[in-house]
Amino acid sequence: MFQLLRDGEPRTRAELATVTGQARSTIAARIDQLMSSGLVAPAGDAGSTGGRPPVTFAFNPGSRVVLAVDLGATHAHLAVTDLASQVLAERSATISIADGPDAVLGWVADAGAELVAEAGRPLTDLASVGMGLPGPVEHSTGRPINPPIMPGWDDVDVPGILSARFDAPVLVDNDVNVMALGEHRAAWPDVADLLFVKVATGIGAGLISDGALRRGAQGAAGDIGHIAVHSAADVPCRCGNTGCVEAVAGGRAIARALAESGLDATDGTDVVALVRSGDVVASQAVRQAGRDLGTVLAATVSLLNPSVIVVGGQVAEAGDHLLAGIREVVYQRSLPLATQHLRIVTSQTGRRAGVLGASAMAIDHVLSAEAIDAVVG
Amino acid sequence: MFQLLRDGEPRTRAELATVTGQARSTIAARIDQLMSSGLVAPAGDAGSTGGRPPVTFAFNPGSRVVLAVDLGATHAHLAVTDLASQVLAERSATISIADGPDAVLGWVADAGAELVAEAGRPLTDLASVGMGLPGPVEHSTGRPINPPIMPGWDDVDVPGILSARFDAPVLVDNDVNVMALGEHRAAWPDVADLLFVKVATGIGAGLISDGALRRGAQGAAGDIGHIAVHSAADVPCRCGNTGCVEAVAGGRAIARALAESGLDATDGTDVVALVRSGDVVASQAVRQAGRDLGTVLAATVSLLNPSVIVVGGQVAEAGDHLLAGIREVVYQRSLPLATQHLRIVTSQTGRRAGVLGASAMAIDHVLSAEAIDAVVG
Known part of the structure; x- marks a missing residue:
């Protein structure tokens, strides 16, 4: 019954009983329990044909907040954010993930607690x-698995x-999964099949299929950065293989190519700055990176038949x-049936994709049918 | 409640009430309705601690049958088949799909009715x-969409x-989607992420992700036959593009390569026969086709992270x-995380994959929660 109410529309007990097929008495008891938890509140009177x-x-x-x-x-x-992913307070900072979990998570806990206070809420309101972490994560346990850039x-x-600090x-x-979720919920909630591609130093994707994020057997779905492309056959990649799309179309790879042309570029930020300054060589390099990435995305279109591909990450800027x-x-390169309604667009949530997705993931957990069943008995 | 019983295990009314949280009286009424429909039957006495x-x-x-x-x-x-996909009667025949829908569906209706009778059931038992059709289908309407080999x-x-004939x-x-479903249900029911690849004259795939078939936005997901491969860059494909994997690794493409080597081969059947006869050139050609297909499947492994790839279709023989x-x-070509538990195997259901999948699809429809709710009111 609560899942019905998540759309935010006010409903009467009678309407809820009709739609769910549950007894009026059951609905009334559940409403009372949800009201005492704060998750549901009275929303005024319905129109009436007479009488009260x-x-x-x-x-x-x-009623509650989450930390993203x-x-x-x-x-x-x-x-x-609140439980509708409305941002109440936010903060950006420069960190080094390589400082390790003790330092980084300690900082996150301190900053997170300050941010909850800044939003004017006690820590007991944190649901x-x-x-999101920059490496492979086993989602069921939340543990990183051999993450290459997270010593x-x-x-x-x-x-x-973290739960020791926040209870x-x-x-x-x-x-990337988290960014895909954030972009999907905020910008494309009614699209069932969406591919979110992050182009930064690394290249990765998050898959929304039939409306939900698909992580694959080991949570490694969407790891497209090391798919081979023709044009990169001899280019060595940091993964140990050669010919990976990341090795020619990632931000640092584009910067390296520009440096070889005598331009001053070491990473994706420099590439974006050069393009924005109107540098033709940089623009051509970015377009070629798009073509190289396009050969990989053409294969994903044939395989997944998404209706939207969203391109985000730093290089997309x-x-x-x-x-x-x-x-x-x-x-x-793709078949007409798969591309006739396909849109390829840049991210609407931009740098907020990650926190919006982390917020949505946190909210989904506390408002899931199982979690609510625990609240209402 | 009925969905619980689909596993075939016998349960008492009290057990069903406990597990579902529904009232004993509700359970009793639903059991009565399901018994009068025949979908549920008494299954003997439970063990008892005393008394009746x-x-x-x-x-x-x-209780009912489906036609696959x-x-x-x-x-x-x-x-x-019955509602557990047990085959009660079956038949194979040579047809030509190019004879068009009137001729082919007329024949299917006649043969299907005969087969129901052969299974000893009246047509009124057909649920x-x-x-499955050899071309793109809009699953929601059941209509083929510009199918290339189905004039x-x-x-x-x-x-x-067909429903005009069968009510x-x-x-x-x-x-291919139907074959993927058949293989998944019959051989890998507990695997959540599986890719079924059909290698015949054409090459296609069916995607099982988080336990369910994923069709994509236009039902074109899995259409991998026209993904580009390095080794085929100049090879023309029947789709109008060049370099498609189907143009080098499909059954007819392998046969063409063998014919150029002086062997007598025109299609996949000939290729399989040559390999089985121990012809080294044919075996090498099939292995090379596997490598070419492997470059496409490596990309799908990076993208989807399946735990099983099943290779079926004629050439797999x-x-x-x-x-x-x-x-x-x-x-x-794939990352260690995605391949450490990956199995690549041949189909266990073989030529029965299609009918088993068609049976499963038909059964899922009549036993869905919505369909059962209609039965029990």
Whole structure:
């Protein structure tokens, strides 16, 4: 019954009884329990055809808050949101994930507690914590699995460490899955099949299929950065293989190519700055990176038949050149049936994709049918 | 409540009330309705601690039958099964899908009715019909969408034509999705993430993700035959593009390569026969086809992280050479996390994959929560 109310619409007890097929007495008891938990609140009178108008009830997203944490190799973005992912307070900082879990999670706990206070809420209002990490994560346990750029984090019980500080459940996933969830919920809630592609130093994807994030057997779904592309056959990749798309189309790879042309570039930020300054060589390099990435995305279109591909991450900030290259190859290489309604767009949530996704993941956990059943007995 | 009973285990009314949280009176009424429909039957007495032992009830898969139809370009395979996909009668025949929907569906209706009679059941016992077709199908309507090898079938109301004959719901999907469903249910029911690859004249895949078939936005998911591979860059494909994996690793493409070596081969059947006769050139060609297909499957492993890849279809009957080529490339090109528990195997259901999947699709429809709610009011 509560799942019905999550849309925010006010309903009367009678309406809830009709839609759920449950007895009026059952509905009344559940409403009482949800009201005492604060998750549901009276929402005024319904229109009436005469007599005393019946009271309506609605989901009360302000009753609790969640802490959303988006960690990258060198950045942290934290937000406190209500249960409808409205941001109440947020903070960005420069960190180094390589400082290890004790230092980083200690800082996250301190900053998170300050942010909850800044939002004007006691820590007891914190319902859950959602976190994205820049590496493979076993979602069921929240433990990183051999993360290449996170020394000291392998198999660390991240939820255990943070829930000791917050006394709340902690959900962890890799950053690209979290960004995909954030973009999907905020910008494309009615699209069932969406691919979110992050183009930064690394390249990765998050898969939304039939409306839900799909993580695969070991949580490694979407790890497209090491798929081979023709044009990169001899290019060595940090993974130990050669020819990976990341080795030619990642931010640092594009910067390296530009440096070889005599431009001053070492990472994706420099690439974006050069493109924005109107540098033609940089724009051409980004467009070629889009073509190389396009050969991989053409294969994902054939395999998954999404209706939307969202391109996010730092390099996407270079603008239309990346998308133009992607579109050029995807529309040439994919079958008409799979591309006739396909949209390829840049992220609408931008740098907020991660915290919005972490918030959604944290909220989904506390408002799941199982969690609510525990509340209402 | 009925969904609980689908596992076939007998349960008492009291057990069902405990597990579902529904009132004893509600359970008793629903059991009565399901018994009068035949879907549930008494299953003997439960053990008792004294007094009259309580009666148990169980799903009765023999109460109704479904007709499962697997149509290819030149073959038809029909089966009548019970509601647990046990085959009660089956038949194979040579057809030509290019004869068009009137001729082919007329024949299917006649043969299907004969098969129901052969299974000893009246047509009124037929609960539904499931069908796989060799082309893209809009699953929600059952209509083929511009199917390349099915002249005259575009946008034809296949369910409408067949349900006029059978007075039962008709579910239609493309043949590879149906084969994936059949293989998954029969051989890998506990695996959540599985990729079924059909290698015949064409190459296609069916995706099982988080336990369910994923069709994508237009039902075109799994259409991997036209993904580009390095080794085929200049090879023209029947789709109008060049470099498609189907153009080098499909049955007819392998046969063409063998014919150029002076061997007598025109299609996949000939290739399989040559391999089985011990021809080294044919075995090498099949292994190379496996490698070419492997480059595409390596990308799908990175993208989807399945725990099982099942290779089926006619060319898979050539045996280990195809799998050896696939494994060689997939294990070299995919990330360790995605391959450490990955199994790559041949189909266990073989030529029955299609009818078993069509049966499962038909049964799922009639035993869905919505359909059962309609039965029990």
